Structures are given as structure tokens and as C-alpha cells.
Amino acid sequence: MGRKRRYLDEGTVLVAGKCMKLAWYRVHRPGRGGGNAAARLGRRHKRDVTVLVRALFPGGRRIVERNIVRARRSTRKALCAGKTVLFRPAFLHDGVAIRPDILERRSDGAWNVWAVKASSGAERHFQGLAVEVHILRNLGFRVVPGVIHLDRNATVRSASILKRTVCARQVERLLPEIGSRIRELKRRVRIDYPRPFPLKRICGRCERLHRCRPDLPERNVFLLFQGDGGWRVVDELIEREILDLDELPDEMELTHVQKRQMAAFRSGRGAVSGDPARSLAERTEYPLFFLDFETVSPAVPRYRAQHPFDIIPFQWSCHLVRGEGGPAEHFGYLHDDRDGGDPRRGVIESLLSLLGGEGTILVYSGYERRVIERMAEVHRDLARPLRALVSRIFDLHEFVEHCYYVPRFGGSFSMKSVYxxxxxxRSYRDLGVSDGTAAVEAFLRLVEEKPPPEERKRIRENLIEYCKRDTATIESLYRRLMKVRAEC
Ligand code: SF4
Known part of the structure; x- marks a missing residue:
């Protein structure tokens, strides 16, 4: 468990906007820090963009101290010395500490407070800026808030990939609520342990759910599928405080997927609609290619025609079944990280040569289609064969969602739940790389950090095993569905 903080930070005030109890946990039971692979990847993007942004403010003073007391001291010194641009200055007011990304003196004597974001829009960042503006104004600064973010249409050939969006009006509207939120938060964090809060839909995705509500039944409302409008049912059940799926009222109008879920829960077996085996046999043709990509979406473009966060495939795996009842053969491709170039061409040429011109390409999301369509836009000379692949794609995820459910899915149709x-x-935890974000991290380690040969070999093997497991899972699922009528 991490150390309890003696002040509130901007992140805690933001979390309090979603749930006061979650903010309480952040203060009284902070995690160890570091976060998961997604958080680390987000920080990497932010670091890449920050390097570009800081180059726009030559002579800016960087406040490097992490400790808030020392950082405030350095901030004060820099301001007294007449510095007009500060990176990550520190301020504390009324128990709330902030570290704005950039504070820039304007010619009219006011200050621009810039949030630097590795995203292609400004809207999601107004709340954070509102907290900073609230504190800075209380300390006597006149401030104009804005976001420096990525321009989603820029490429490496653009004069700049950054955009500045001033958002004084939008932030102004949020300020009254921020003030009252901070007051309420300070009152709540003084409480030793808050009593249970009323649950909300977002609780289903909260990492603290089981700690927060240890009384939650195992078969609870959050297991209900929320797509296709299913979230309305979840909202209504929470509102009526019906959290146990075993107590679901008969009159409840469920979505089709939820009805199948409940049938599976009640019987303890798979529940099926229609005739999946027949439907699959009619809609697919041999050879069958079970395909999955691994991709990276860097914030800062590096290759031809690449936009910020553009899709860059670096790996694929494919299990091939040539005919009914035949074995699955495995094929794969992983970009050679030593070549230092653009992975896209090698990925699509190798794929085109395996997939040929006939057979169904089975995938488990809409993502593979998007990757191929994007590659067709970038590589015009290969656009025709790539678009021909798109017409052969069959999305097994969509198919399963609409016809099959087993209790072990645990409320989710993700690849990991299917596995x-x-x-x-069993889970993917036995693998060295166990999810898509970890695969991105591993690939970036290969291409950007050039690890020693032994580690490089291990990372490449881990990536190959991970992607291979995904396509093996799609293939196993297909075989299961072809037998499903006999089982249910
Ligand atoms: S489970 Fe819900 S109420 Fe509890 S901390 Fe999480 S979001 Fe807040």
C-alpha cells in the first residue's frame, strides 16, 4: 500500500467528480503507483508529446522536484527571478496541490495555463484545467486556460502536429461546481471510513468494487451485458436495489443477449439462439483463416502518411484450416525490429501472400477490418487486394454475441473470457505478454530501447506466443460453435 497524502491533488479532485468514495480510497488507501500497462503507455505518449511542446517554449524553467514543498519553493524562486515560462510549477491552496504542465506569462500581465495532452482533442481536459484555474485564481493569478494537443490530421510532413485550443469560456462554466466539489471532498476525506455509497453503473468497472461492496452477490447485476441498450436494464435494477441476478423479477424486460445470459445462469449450461453451426457453415467457406493483428498507435507520427494515433500493425498471427475436419496450421509475422523502418509494408505483403484470393477470414472484433482498410488507404498500390480481403472477413465476436452464451463468459465476450x-x-497469465497493451509495450521496448540479444529473443517469443494464442482461441471457438447444437 502506498503512503497516505497530506494534501489533495488534482487527480483526486477529478476522481471525486465521478465518485467521492473512490476519491476517499485514493487518499486513505493509495495504490503503489506505477499503474498497469495502459497507464504506462499513456505516460509514454505524454512524455513524447511533452518533448515536442517544450521545444516551443525555449528558456522555460523546469521545476523538477517531486516533493510538493520543495517544488513550491523552486516555483517561488523562478517567479521572483522573473521567469516567464515554467514547466510543472507547484502550487498549494487550501489543502489542494496542483502541477500545471505549463505556465506562460502573457504580454497583458496575465498567465496562460496550458495543459499538454497526448490526445487529439481538448474537450476531455477542461475539468483538470478548471481545478488548476480555481487554485491559481485563489492565489491571485489572472489566468487564461488552454490545451496543447495533437492535430489528428497532421502527418510527418505537416509544419506542426500540435494545436493550441484556448478554452476560457468552457472552463469558466465548470468553476462553481469545482469549488463546491473541493469543499465536499475535504469534508468526506475527514471521515474514517465512509459508509456504503449508492451503487452506479460505473461501479461495474471500478477496480475497488469488491472492497467497496464486499456484500455484492457473486451473480450480480454488473454481469449483465450492457450493449444493445442493456445498460438501461442495469440502471433500472440498480435504482430498484436489485443487485442479485437470482432475484431478477419476471416482468423485467431484458435484451436478447441478457435473456440468453439468464437462461445460461439458471441452467448452468450454454444457451443458444438459432442454429449457430448451420449458420456458420452457410456463411463461411474453406480455407478458413483465423486472423489477429497486433498494432501500435504512437502519439507522434514517424512514418509516411501516418497521423497521431494512427494504426501501425507490426505483427499478425493466423491459424489456417484448409478443409473440413482438417488440422490447424499456424503462420505468423513479426516485424524485424532491427531494420528500424516502417513495419506496415512487411506486415501486409506477408499477409497478402498467405491469405491468397479465396476462403473466409475469421476475426474476433471489428478491428482487423479497420487495420486492413487503413492499410489500403496508405498503400494505394495494394488497395485493391487489401479491399478484397475486407469482403472475406467474418466477425465471430459479433456472431457469438448474438447467438451463444455460457456462464463462464462471466458477463463479457472478450477474447480472454472466451479462452x-x-x-x-484458465487465463493468459501464463504468457510473458498477456494482453494487447502489454504487447505494445513489449514491441516499443524492442524498437526504441534495443534490449540485449537474450532479452530481445525472449520478447519476440512472448509476442509470437501471445498473438498465436489469440488466433488459436478464435479457431477453438469456431470448432465449439460448430458443435454447439449437440451440446445445448
Ligand atoms: S465501487 Fe462504485 S461507489 Fe465504490 S468506490 Fe467504486 S465507483 Fe465508488
Missing amino acids: AALHEG
């Missing part, structure tokens, strides 16, 4: 359902509850 667990097909393999006695």
Missing part, C-alpha cells in the same frame, strides 16, 4: 470458457477457467 477461459473454453479452457476450464
Whole structure:
């Protein structure tokens, strides 16, 4: 467990906007820090963009201290010395500490307070700026808030990939609520342990759910599928305080997927609609290619025609079944990180040569289609064969969602849930790379940090095993669905 903080920070005030109790946890039971692979990747993007942004403010003074007391001291010194641009200055007012990304003196004597964001829009960042403006104004600064973010249409050939969006009006509207939120938060964090809060839909995705509500039944409302408008049912059940799926009222109008879920829960077996085996046999043709990509979406473009956060595939895996009842053969491609160039061409040429001109390409999301369509836009000379692949794609995820459910899916149709359902509850945890974000991290380590040969070999093997497991899972799922009528 991490150390309890003696002041509130901007992140805690933001979290309090979603849930006061979650903010309480952040103060009284902080995690160890560092976060998961997604958080680390977000920080990497932010670091890349920050380097570009700081180059726009030559002579800016960087406040490097992490400790808030020392950082405030350095900030004061820099301001007294007449510095007009400060990176990550520190301010504390009324128990709330902030570290704005950039504070820039304007010619009219006011200050621009810039949030630097590795995103292609400004809207999501107004709340954070409102907290900073609230504190700075209380300290006597006249401030104009804005966001420096990425221009989603820029490429490496653009004069700049950055955009500045001033958002004084939007932030102004948020200020009254921020003031009252901080007051309420300070009152709440003084309480030793808050009593249970009323649940909301977002609780289903909260990492603290089981700690926050240890009384939550195992088969609870958050297991209900929320797509296709299913979230309305979840909202209504929470509102009526019906949290146990075993107490679901008969009159409740469920979505089709939810009805199948409930049938599976009640019987403890798979529930099916229609005839999946027949439907699959009619809609697919041999050879069958079970395909999955791994991609990276860097914030800062590096290759031809690449936009910020553009899709860059670096790997694929494919299991091929040539005919009914035949074995699955595995093929794969992973960009050679030593070549230092653009991975896209090698990925699509190798893929085109395997997929040929006939057979169904089975995937488990809409993502593979998007990757191929984007590659067709970038590589015009290969656009025709790439678009021909798109017409052969069959999305098994969409198909399963609409016809099949087993209790082991645990309320989710993700690839990992499918794998667990097909393999006695096992997970991907035995792999060196166990999810898509970890795969991105591993690939970036290869291309940007050039690890020693032994580690490089291990990372490449981990990436190959991970992607291979995804396509093996899609193939196993297909085989299961072809037998499903006999089972249910
Ligand atoms: S489970 Fe819900 S109420 Fe509890 S901390 Fe999380 S979001 Fe807040």
C-alpha cells in the first residue's frame, strides 16, 4: 500500500467528480503507483508529446522536484527571478496541490495555463484545467486556460502536429461546481471510513468494487451485458436495489443477449439462439483463416502518411484450416525490429501472400477490418487486394454475441473470457505478454530501447506466443460453435 497524502491533488479532485468514495480510497488507501500497462503507455505518449511542446517554449524553467514543498519553493524562486515560462510549477491552496504542465506569462500581465495532452482533442481536459484555474485564481493569478494537443490530421510532413485550443469560456462554466466539489471532498476525506455509497453503473468497472461492496452477490447485476441498450436494464435494477441476478423479477424486460445470459445462469449450461453451426457453415467457406493483428498507435507520427494515433500493425498471427475436419496450421509475422523502418509494408505483403484470393477470414472484433482498410488507404498500390480481403472477413465476436452464451463468459465476450470458457477457467497469465497493451509495450521496448540479444529473443517469443494464442482461441471457438447444437 502506498503512503497516505497530506494534501489533495488534482487527480483526486477529478476522481471525486465521478465518485467521492473512490476519491476517499485514493487518499486513505493509495495504490503503489506505477499503474498497469495502459497507464504506462499513456505516460509514454505524454512524455513524447511533452518533448515536442517544450521545444516551443525555449528558456522555460523546469521545476523538477517531486516533493510538493520543495517544488513550491523552486516555483517561488523562478517567479521572483522573473521567469516567464515554467514547466510543472507547484502550487498549494487550501489543502489542494496542483502541477500545471505549463505556465506562460502573457504580454497583458496575465498567465496562460496550458495543459499538454497526448490526445487529439481538448474537450476531455477542461475539468483538470478548471481545478488548476480555481487554485491559481485563489492565489491571485489572472489566468487564461488552454490545451496543447495533437492535430489528428497532421502527418510527418505537416509544419506542426500540435494545436493550441484556448478554452476560457468552457472552463469558466465548470468553476462553481469545482469549488463546491473541493469543499465536499475535504469534508468526506475527514471521515474514517465512509459508509456504503449508492451503487452506479460505473461501479461495474471500478477496480475497488469488491472492497467497496464486499456484500455484492457473486451473480450480480454488473454481469449483465450492457450493449444493445442493456445498460438501461442495469440502471433500472440498480435504482430498484436489485443487485442479485437470482432475484431478477419476471416482468423485467431484458435484451436478447441478457435473456440468453439468464437462461445460461439458471441452467448452468450454454444457451443458444438459432442454429449457430448451420449458420456458420452457410456463411463461411474453406480455407478458413483465423486472423489477429497486433498494432501500435504512437502519439507522434514517424512514418509516411501516418497521423497521431494512427494504426501501425507490426505483427499478425493466423491459424489456417484448409478443409473440413482438417488440422490447424499456424503462420505468423513479426516485424524485424532491427531494420528500424516502417513495419506496415512487411506486415501486409506477408499477409497478402498467405491469405491468397479465396476462403473466409475469421476475426474476433471489428478491428482487423479497420487495420486492413487503413492499410489500403496508405498503400494505394495494394488497395485493391487489401479491399478484397475486407469482403472475406467474418466477425465471430459479433456472431457469438448474438447467438451463444455460457456462464463462464462471466458477463463479457472478450477474447480472454472466451479462452477461459473454453479452457476450464484458465487465463493468459501464463504468457510473458498477456494482453494487447502489454504487447505494445513489449514491441516499443524492442524498437526504441534495443534490449540485449537474450532479452530481445525472449520478447519476440512472448509476442509470437501471445498473438498465436489469440488466433488459436478464435479457431477453438469456431470448432465449439460448430458443435454447439449437440451440446445445448
Ligand atoms: S465501487 Fe462504485 S461507489 Fe465504490 S468506490 Fe467504486 S465507483 Fe465508488
